[in-house]
Amino acid sequence: MIATRFRQIALLLLAVAISALAFIQMFQRTTGAFPVQYAIMLCAAAALFLVFCGLTARFQPYASQSIMPCVLLLTATGITMIARIDQSEGWDIAKRQIIWLYVALGLSTLIIVFLRDYRVLRRFSYVSMVVGLILLLSPMLPVIGTEINGARIWVRIPGLGSFQPGEFAKLFLAFFFAAYLFDHRDQLAVGGKKVLGLQLPRIKDLGPIIVVWIASMGVLVVQHDLGTSLMFFAMFVAMLYTSTGRKSWIVIGLITFAAGAMLAASMFSHVGSRVDAWLHPFSNEQYTKSPGGSWQLVTGIFGLASGGMIGTGLGQGHPSLVTFANSDFIYASLGEELGLVGVMAILMLYLIIIASGFIVAMKIKDGFGKLLASGLVFTMAFQVFTVVGGITLVIPLTGLTLPYMAAGGSSLIANYILAALLIVISNSANQPEPELTSDTFQHEALAALRNKELKARARATEPIVRPRVASATPHDVSEEANDPQIPNTAEEPEYTVRTGVLPSVPQVPSMPPAPPVPQIQTNFPIDTSNGGERA
Secondary structure: HHHHHHHHHHHHHHHHHHHHHHHHHHHHOOOOOOHHHHHHHHHHHHHHHEEEEEHHHHHHOOOOOOHHHHHHHHHHHHHHHHHHHHHHHHHHHHHHHOOOOHHHHHHHHHHHHOOOOHHHHHHHHHHHHHHHHHHHHHHHHHHHHHEOOOOOEEEEEEOOEOOOOHHHHHHHHHHHHHHHHHHHHHHHHHHHEEEEEEEOOOOOHHHHHHHHHHHHHHHHHOOOOOHHHHHHHHHHHHHHHHHHOHHHHHHHHHHHHHHHHHHHHHHHHHHHHHHHHHHOOHHHHOOOOOOOOOOHHHHHHHHHHOOOOOOOOOOOOOOHHHOOOOOOOOOHHHHHHHHHHHHHHHHHHHHHHHHHHHHHHHHOOOHHHHHHHHHHHHHHHHHHHHHHHEEEOOOOOOOOOOOOOOOOOHHHHHHHHHHHHHHHHHHHHOOOOOOOHHHHHHHHHHHHHHOOOOOHHHOOOOOOOOOOOOOOOOOOOHHHHHHOOOOOOOOOOOOOOOOOOOOOOOOOOOOOOOOOOOOOOOOEOOOOOHOOOOO
16 A cells, blocks of 8 residues: 555655646746746645645545646646646636636535545435536527627626536536436347348337437437537447447447538538538639638648647747637647647556556456446547547547646536546456455454354244143233243344354253163073073
8 A cells, every 4th residue: 555655645745746847848948937926826826736646545546646647737738838828818718727626626625525435426316417408408598608700609607607517417417327327227238130140239228328319319309419418429429339249339329420520510500610611621613612621621631730740839839810819729730839749648648547447347356347438538539539539530520628738617626526436436446355364354244154053043042832722811921921931932133243142052851861761680590490491
């Protein structure tokens, strides 16, 4: 355990050192000095990280050691780039991001301290479903819902600003999906007919995937948000495959969502414009098209290309030329100043978190925890894939944010809660089994054997039940109860490890003495008058 603690502290200090070096280098190249206000805020954030890791070691001693250092590096890199863009544009978004980081660390600390057993989330499965659907549909409300850039995914609260409720809806829906699939995995695993080598599910078992498909298409149609609908549907299909192990669910999910997305692209101009910009980004028609042109996508691609292999260096590029450089296109901004080596290191940090989460999902023995861990990790992995794939022309732009790095409080808080849940599940997965040679296990085994022996003796000494006549009087019953020949069959207290006192063993009633055995005469008198023969 001491070696584990030293390794955990070493990883955390290494992450803090790399983060501090990045901030110092960026501010020296942009302003020539390290601002005092940033220094105070960053020191407070580092102190909160140390407190969080200390409480993790106290309340979750067997948790994964690689998740939080990677999260710290990703968050520090993202805030560094946001602060660097602020220097060019005169904004203060990085300071607000640090404040949101305080809130995220506080909520994550509460989860680490008070959520000792993640299985308590299973009790609120349908409550989680209701809360998730309310959060998902809240942007459609006429007063607080806000539409930005063609997508209605924002909720504006007076005095607090705006946030994306879909980021929190993915957590609650993951709780519900894990509980539902754990309870119905046997029915969903039953296969139907075989088509082209795939064991298709039964028709009556297609209900859940049809309901989730309709909900995803509703988000796509009503909110014009391709990324959120794709993320929720992919999360459910991935968890469905984890619970049943049938590849046919993945094939059905891909076919149904592709059909729905093509239908939405032909019916709604917002979705169709993104598909056209992805297919023909460098055409003059798509580049100059407004709104929904490909100029933002092309600018991000040129920013990635200008970074080359090692980048221009922190503070020496022009990332602010790209629209939404600190949120949707922060990956392109990092690629320009850190180069291919830098963005590959960022992807490796994500890969370490995702691999740690899948290892936890494989090690955990509880079915609900296995589904919950795999669903949360796949959601993060899919979100990273959609953002990076959209910027690099692998898939159309989806409008999702890069976890832990993009500017925005809702995304940062939701993903920190996701990491805290993975830490809690990993603590249960890595917790060692009790040793067979320990004193506690031996005492418990002896107690169980002793209790079994006492019960066997009690059954062996039970008297034979004699039928009672109807004319028996209460006086006869009382005499029978007081008969010393009938043993008392009251239950004795069982042996426990806490007391260590053995109960008295019931005495077997003594049997009446046996009658004397008659002696057989062996010396018979001899009659001499008959020649010495026996009489």
